[in-house]
Amino acid sequence: MRQVARAFLRRCRVSKPVAEFVVLAVSELVTNAVIQGEGEVIVQITVAGDVVRVSVTDHNPVPAALKEAGRDGESGRGIRLVDAISDVWESNGEETWCEFRDARAAA
Secondary structure: OHHHHHHHHHHOOOOHHHHHHHHHHHHHHHHHHHHHOOOOOEEEEEEEOOEEEEEEEOOOOOOOOOOOOOOOOOOOOHHHHHHHHOOEEEEOOOEEEEEEEOHHHHO
16 A cells, blocks of 8 residues: 555655655554454545645544553554644544645645
């Protein structure tokens, strides 16, 4: 999924620094959906003007949430990472999404 996302963002001329954050978010949200979600996982990336939006949908009605990972824990940091690198994120249960602003894309 990271390779597909990276190729799509390159075609859309998203700046490399923003694209790397988007690819990281795709990886974290898809991993979260595979581990915590239910059923089919659907990934959508849209680029509209200077906004890149990543949406990952599964069939788990429980919203993704920020968690405190234990110091030696092997999981529990993905949503916290998405929170740190994206401009905004939200989860309504089946869909978790985040957005990134790309000032170069608007130019």
